[in-house]
Amino acid sequence: MLAFIIQRLLQAVVVMLSVSFVSFALFQFVGDPINNMVGQDATEAQRELLRERLGLNEPWPLQFIHYIGNIIQGEFGLSYRLGIPVEDLIADRLPATMELVLVSAFMALALGVPMGVYTGLNRNSWLSRLFLTISLIGISLPTFVIGILLILIFGVWLQWLPTFGRAGVVDLGWWTTSFLTLDGWRSLIMPSITLALFQLTLIMRLIRAEMLEVLRTDYIKFARARGLRNRAVHFRHALKNTLVPVITITGLQIGSLLAFSIITETVFQWPGMGLLILQAIQFVDIPVMSSYLVLIAFLFVLINLVVDLLYFIVDPRLRLDSLSRGAH
Amino acid sequence: MTTPAESNLLEVQNLRVDFPTRRGTLIAVDDVSFEIKAGEVLGVVGESGAGKSLTGAAIIGLLEPPGRISGGEVRLAGKRIDNLAQEQIRQIRGREIGMVFQDPLTSLNPLFRVGEQLIETLQTHADLDEKSARKQAIDWLAEVGIPSPEVRIDQYPHQFSGGMRQRVVIALALCANPKLIIADEPTTALDVSIQAQIISLLKRLCREHGTAVMLITHDMGVIAETADRVAVMYAGRLVEIGEARKVIQNAKHPYTLGLMGSIPTIGDTEEELRQIQGSMPRLAEIPEGCAFNPRCPNVSDRCRKHRPELQSVDESSVACWLFEDAAVPSELS
Numbered sequence: 001m002l003a004f005i006i007q008r009l010l011q012a013v014v015v016m017l018s019v020s021f022v023s024f025a026l027f028q029f030v031g032d033p034i035n036n037m038v039g040q041d042a043t044e045a046q047r048e049l050l051r052e053r054l055g056l057n058e059p060w061p062l063q064f065i066h067y068i069g070n071i072i073q074g075e076f077g078l079s080y081r082l083g084i085p086v087e088d089l090i091a092d093r094l095p096a097t098m099e100l101v102l103v104s105a106f107m108a109l110a111l112g113v114p115m116g117v118y119t120g121l122n123r124n125s126w127l128s129r130l131f132l133t134i135s136l137i138g139i140s141l142p143t144f145v146i147g148i149l150l151i152l153i154f155g156v157w158l159q160w161l162p163t164f165g166r167a168g169v170v171d172l173g174w175w176t177t178s179f180l181t182l183d184g185w186r187s188l189i190m191p192s193i194t195l196a197l198f199q200l201t202l203i204m205r206l207i208r209a210e211m212l213e214v215l216r217t218d219y220i221k222f223a224r225a226r227g228l229r230n231r232a233v234h235f236r237h238a239l240k241n242t243l244v245p246v247i248t249i250t251g252l253q254i255g256s257l258l259a260f261s262i263i264t265e266t267v268f269q270w271p272g273m274g275l276l277i278l279q280a281i282q283f284v285d286i287p288v289m290s291s292y293l294v295l296i297a298f299l300f301v302l303i304n305l306v307v308d309l310l311y312f313i314v315d316p317r318l319r320l321d322s323l324s325r326g327a328h
Numbered sequence: 329m330t331t332p333a334e335s336n337l338l339e340v341q342n343l344r345v346d347f348p349t350r351r352g353t354l355i356a357v358d359d360v361s362f363e364i365k366a367g368e369v370l371g372v373v374g375e376s377g378a379g380k381s382l383t384g385a386a387i388i389g390l391l392e393p394p395g396r397i398s399g400g401e402v403r404l405a406g407k408r409i410d411n412l413a414q415e416q417i418r419q420i421r422g423r424e425i426g427m428v429f430q431d432p433l434t435s436l437n438p439l440f441r442v443g444e445q446l447i448e449t450l451q452t453h454a455d456l457d458e459k460s461a462r463k464q465a466i467d468w469l470a471e472v473g474i475p476s477p478e479v480r481i482d483q484y485p486h487q488f489s490g491g492m493r494q495r496v497v498i499a500l501a502l503c504a505n506p507k508l509i510i511a512d513e514p515t516t517a518l519d520v521s522i523q524a525q526i527i528s529l530l531k532r533l534c535r536e537h538g539t540a541v542m543l544i545t546h547d548m549g550v551i552a553e554t555a556d557r558v559a560v561m562y563a564g565r566l567v568e569i570g571e572a573r574k575v576i577q578n579a580k581h582p583y584t585l586g587l588m589g590s591i592p593t594i595g596d597t598e599e600e601l602r603q604i605q606g607s608m609p610r611l612a613e614i615p616e617g618c619a620f621n622p623r624c625p626n627v628s629d630r631c632r633k634h635r636p637e638l639q640s641v642d643e644s645s646v647a648c649w650l651f652e653d654a655a656v657p658s659e660l661s
């Protein structure tokens with residue numbers, strides 16, 4: 001198991017190095033940032049000074065090493081657009097996105113898993129059909145349409161919820177949170193539903209398909225033949241066997257939640273990383289773009305590690321295989 | 329109709345299992361009747377698709393929809409069990425009737441320790457605390473011949489070999505002390521060298537616990553060694569049933585004769601090997617009259633039109649017009 005973890009960590013390092021290289025290469029190939037930063041009428045001396053300050057005069061391998069070193073120390077450079085350190089920008093925006101993604105992921109799992117189990121067990125009930133129909137809508141409607149519909153219904157017509165922004169935020173010093181006030185929750189709820197809906201339907205359909213598959217297996221038949229109660233057969237024996245694919249997909253989906261959050265944040269003017277990166281792209285703000293790339297890659301790698309570890313917890317066959325492999 | 333004897337543990341009467349489909353109803357088990365006495369081993373043989381497994385599943389209430397019992401009765405110790413509510417039949421499964429499936433590699437849940445599965449089963453059927461359930465589980469593992477059961481109990485199924493897993497499966501099936509075990513080809517998936525061990529284990533345990541067995545198999549050798557009586561099925565029907573020794577040595581039904589003939593015995597020479605021509609009809613294409621008539625060497629007109637019923641011939645029961653004279657003729661509609 002230890003060998004496996006070390007192997008995975010090494011892989012993670014390789015992935016991170018490659019991504020850093022790509023994001024570093026952005027600096028080299030996408031225009032001259034100096035033009036964007038200083039006005040048309042800046043003198044050549046002023047430009048040279050700025051170039052020096054940003055370290056743009058060194059040969060690129062050296063720049064890359066500096067770049068990596070800085071990233072490791074948590075320094076991502078200055079934003080071309082705003083002139084303030086990117087890490088401060090990110091630290092400012094990260095909590096908004098993370099809270100949005102976490103609440104969405106939780107919603108998708110907390111509703112998707114039971115709905116999937118229910119529709120898998122009661123294939124022909126009207127409620128199952130209802131769930132499946134709704135899930136079709138969730139899968140086929142684009143995220144922004146769902147968001148706009150929600151805004152229209154709950155924000156404009158019913159006026160129950162704020163239509164945009166992140167209100168009621170409490171600053172904890174190192175983190176800003178919406179979780180501590182009612183207003184915070186009120187502005188969080190529509191964006192997270194919007195973001196969660198697609199994942200929810202995906203998880204529901206996945207669990208349902210896995211459930212149907214597992215219920216056909218011999219060990220489920222044998223469990224029934226031993227007279228085990230339905231509850232034990234369904235929720236102990238069957239559900240646990242559906243977990244491996246669900247963990248995989250959930251891990252991948254948390255990644256895509258981060259990605260989809262760009263759209264949701266735009267629709268709801270949610271002050272998260274998605275909004276930040278959009279503005280950065282409009283301005284060709286390379287340091288922000290490349291830092292976003294590195295950060296997202298890091299989160300993906302992290303999630304994948306967690307997923308791998310969860311496999312071990314769920315499936316004993318992997319545990320023992322790698323034990324015996326690790327022993328040699 | 330005779331009144332069933334007191335000693336019958338299981339009585340299956342005119343059992344019919346069918347599958348409603350768009351193109352009509354497929355009858356997979358057709359008017360099958362037999363009984364099993366307490367402690368008796370009944371072998372069930374017949375070609376693949378004869379309806380052996382479905383008969384077993386119907387008895388234990390585990391037919392998968394759309395399959396259903398559409399006629400007849402199943403009685404356990406005189407009590408009907410084919411029309412029970414889900415919860416009632418669940419309580420019979422494991423506790424009154426156990427089941428062993430063909431493939432030990434897939435019969436155990438891969439994500440749970442062997443001990444967890446045993447303890448769970450024990451606790452479902454008896455009010456046991458964790459500690460005594462664990463002790464009983466270890467005892468059961470020892471009883472089915474698993475070495476160092478105190479260690480093995482905490483291992484996962486994939487750490488056991490196929491034969492060992494089937495031993496665990498047998499422990500699981502027997503641990504709530506059922507009066508009847510339905511063993512559906514319990515050794516087919518195993519190495520030939522292990523098959524005999526598993527059969528003799530099953531035989532020994534059932535004798536010791538007084539458990540009756542419905543042993544579904546393709547192996548006539550196993551039947552000869554193990555079964556007290558044997559039932560022969562063809563295309564969902566029972567064609568012959570009787571004492572194992574009698575049926576094997578003195579088969580009556582042409583299909584049984586063919587089955588016996590297709591097993592080479594030691595000393596057999598090539599000319600002796602008989603084969604049944606053709607293959608069993610699909611469910612949708614079962615012919616009128618006797619289902620076996622297209623393949624039967626002794627077929628007559630009557631076989632093509634009228635279905636023979638089981639009738640006693642000597643000490644067995646046979647469904648074949650050849651033996652009509654030997655028994656009281658039964659009128660058919």
Ligand SMILES: Nc1ncnc2c1ncn2[C@@H]1O[C@H](COP(=O)(O)OP(=O)(O)OP(=O)(O)O)[C@@H](O)[C@H]1O
Nearest residue numbers: 347354356375376377378379380381382383395611
């Ligand atoms: N869901 C189903 N729908 C339609 N027909 C089915 C279904 N399940 C089983 N059957 C049919 O029922 C018949 C009897 O099947 P069964 O499994 O009882 O045969 P078997 O005697 O156990 O054969 P084997 O020796 O191969 O195990 C087969 O012809 C099979 O095709």
Ligand SMILES: [Mg+2]
Nearest residue numbers: 380381382512
């Ligand atoms: Mg079968």
